[in-house]
Every structure is written in C-alpha cells, then in structure tokens.
Amino acid sequence: MITYIIVDDDELQIDFLQMHLSQIAGLQCMATYTNAFEARNKIIEQRPELLILDVEMPGLSGIQLVKSLNNPPCTIFVSSHPEYAADAFNVEAIDFIIKPVAPERLMRTIDKAVMTIEHVTGSVSQADDFSIERNAFFVKDKNVHIKIEYSDVLYIESSGNFSVIYFTTQSKQLVLANLAKMEAQLPSNRFVRISRSAIINIEHISSIGMDTLFIKEEELAIGKPFLEKVMKEVVGNNCIRRS
Structure with missing residues (x-):
C-alpha cells in the first residue's frame, strides 16, 4: 500500500483529487492539509511515500515545503501556474500537472509515481x-x-x-x-x-x-x-x- 498526503489551500481541489485517487487500488490517503506549515510537521512525523502539492499557498509554497525536507517523498505538483514547472523539476518532482487537472493526466502521473516508488523500495526489478x-x-x-x-x-x-x-x-x-x-x-x-x-x-x-x-x-x-x-x-x- 502506497501512502500519500495532499496539500492544497483549495479544498475543492483536494476533494477532486481525493475523488479520483480513492478509486485507485493500492493507494492510501494519510491526510489532507490546506496549510503547508501544518502539513510539513505531519509529513516529517508520518513519512508518506508520495506528496501531492499545490505550489502557491499562503506563507509557505509547495516548492519551499519540499526544499525544507531533508528526505522528501516522491512529489507531484499540481498548479495553475506553468511558470513554476522548472522550479518543480529542480527539486526532482515526479511530475508537474497544470490545473484544471484532467483525470486521465492524473492517472498517468500516478502510474509513473507508483513505478518510481516501487522501484526505490525494491519491489520491482532494478x-x-x-x-x-x-x-x-x-x-x-x-x-x-x-x-x-x-x-x-x-x-x-x-x-x-x-x-x-x-x-x-x-x-x-x-x-x-x-x-x-x-x-x-x-x-x-x-x-x-x-x-x-x-x-x-x-x-x-x-x-x-x-x-x-x-x-x-x-x-x-x-x-x-x-x-x-x-x-x-x-x-x-x-x-x-x-x-
């Protein structure tokens, strides 16, 4: 079971992501947060395998959040600002999805994230x-x-x-x-x-x-x-x- 946390200051976006991710076998949501500072503490404590983050959030951006972690999980950024894509890939993001999110685009990115996580944990061939x-x-x-x-x-x-x-x-x-x-x-x-x-x-x-x-x-x-x-x-x- 691959665990994940969603961080987005838009609750409707969280609901949308959850609606689609809940249909994928093998994924388990640990928590969702609208505040990046609160999320950071829980990420360190709970150690999810996957993060799904907005970029622009009050106080602490998604990019800053990932940079603040010593050993960040695999990360997917979801944003309406394509100009942040380069910054996202500079922190080794799995993918950067532009809002509004197409369900098929989300599914393809999740497939890629699962492959990467399974590879790192040794459950697929090296x-x-x-x-x-x-x-x-x-x-x-x-x-x-x-x-x-x-x-x-x-x-x-x-x-x-x-x-x-x-x-x-x-x-x-x-x-x-x-x-x-x-x-x-x-x-x-x-x-x-x-x-x-x-x-x-x-x-x-x-x-x-x-x-x-x-x-x-x-x-x-x-x-x-x-x-x-x-x-x-x-x-x-x-x-x-x-x-």
Missing part, C-alpha cells in the same frame, strides 16, 4: 543503467541487459532521477538514468527532447502544432524553450506548403 548500440539500446535489469529497439519506443518521461520509457506495446519500463543522461546518449536523428520532462521518438509523431504534438494518440506538451529546436528537427525542410 533497472540501473542503459547503454547504446546502432539500432537499439540496452537496459540493465538486475544482472541481465534487455535489448530495446529504437522503433519500439514511443517516448520517455522524466521521473525525478529516473526515466520511464513508454513502448508501442503500451507497456513501460523504469530506468535508473535521468532524462539528461538519456538525451545525451540517444541518437539525435531519432529522438528529440520536447520539454524538461519528455523525449519523443520522431518516428512515431502523427501531428505537431505550435505547443503540442501527438505520439500516436498521446498528446504531449512542447516546452517554449524547446519549440524552435523541435520544429527544426522534426519538420525541417520536409513541410509541403500551399502555393
């Missing part, structure tokens, strides 16, 4: 590194190196110090390598980073707009600092325009 060859890369799983073909990868998401690989088969794999390390080693003609939290396989792009793109049926946000590079790498001179 994928502690990866290496590259010509048309594939290898993920180390305990004492075995598993070969993953580039074409089988849809996209890769950051999960704190880990990365989660999403496959065309709808399965996923947690890797003990952060997104920066994976970006540095994966071939740039096949993979491109589209935000602080995602790398995509160019082969599987079905469409691209000014701030989002689709990998098959999955819509992913393009970060503003990455947009120019993404358009150059993905579209380049291959766009046929109306005369």
Whole structure:
C-alpha cells in the first residue's frame, strides 16, 4: 500500500483529487492539509511515500515545503501556474500537472509515481543503467541487459532521477538514468527532447502544432524553450506548403 498526503489551500481541489485517487487500488490517503506549515510537521512525523502539492499557498509554497525536507517523498505538483514547472523539476518532482487537472493526466502521473516508488523500495526489478548500440539500446535489469529497439519506443518521461520509457506495446519500463543522461546518449536523428520532462521518438509523431504534438494518440506538451529546436528537427525542410 502506497501512502500519500495532499496539500492544497483549495479544498475543492483536494476533494477532486481525493475523488479520483480513492478509486485507485493500492493507494492510501494519510491526510489532507490546506496549510503547508501544518502539513510539513505531519509529513516529517508520518513519512508518506508520495506528496501531492499545490505550489502557491499562503506563507509557505509547495516548492519551499519540499526544499525544507531533508528526505522528501516522491512529489507531484499540481498548479495553475506553468511558470513554476522548472522550479518543480529542480527539486526532482515526479511530475508537474497544470490545473484544471484532467483525470486521465492524473492517472498517468500516478502510474509513473507508483513505478518510481516501487522501484526505490525494491519491489520491482532494478533497472540501473542503459547503454547504446546502432539500432537499439540496452537496459540493465538486475544482472541481465534487455535489448530495446529504437522503433519500439514511443517516448520517455522524466521521473525525478529516473526515466520511464513508454513502448508501442503500451507497456513501460523504469530506468535508473535521468532524462539528461538519456538525451545525451540517444541518437539525435531519432529522438528529440520536447520539454524538461519528455523525449519523443520522431518516428512515431502523427501531428505537431505550435505547443503540442501527438505520439500516436498521446498528446504531449512542447516546452517554449524547446519549440524552435523541435520544429527544426522534426519538420525541417520536409513541410509541403500551399502555393
């Protein structure tokens, strides 16, 4: 059972999160708080495995709360202010969700958090590194190196110090390598980073707009600092325009 605490100064937002999280087997809510100072004391005392936090709160922000903890739990930020996303990932957040929260987006983030927590506690296989060859890369799983073909990868998401690989088969794999390390080693003609939290396989792009793109049926946000590079790498001179 994975325990969690919600901290948000908006009680309606807490109710919304609780309504959806209560439907997920294997999760247990320890407490909810509207005051970050009060929450901090209980987090230290109760030691939940997962925190779900707002960013802007009176007196102490969610970012400040996490920074104040010596050994913070896995953390998900939920905020209506996307400008705080960089700060959230700088404190190794699992994810940053923009309000209003779409239930399917919340579920996907919780899945990623559960994978990370189970990995850390040793209840799933240890994928502690990866290496590259010509048309594939290898993920180390305990004492075995598993070969993953580039074409089988849809996209890769950051999960704190880990990365989660999403496959065309709808399965996923947690890797003990952060997104920066994976970006540095994966071939740039096949993979491109589209935000602080995602790398995509160019082969599987079905469409691209000014701030989002689709990998098959999955819509992913393009970060503003990455947009120019993404358009150059993905579209380049291959766009046929109306005369």
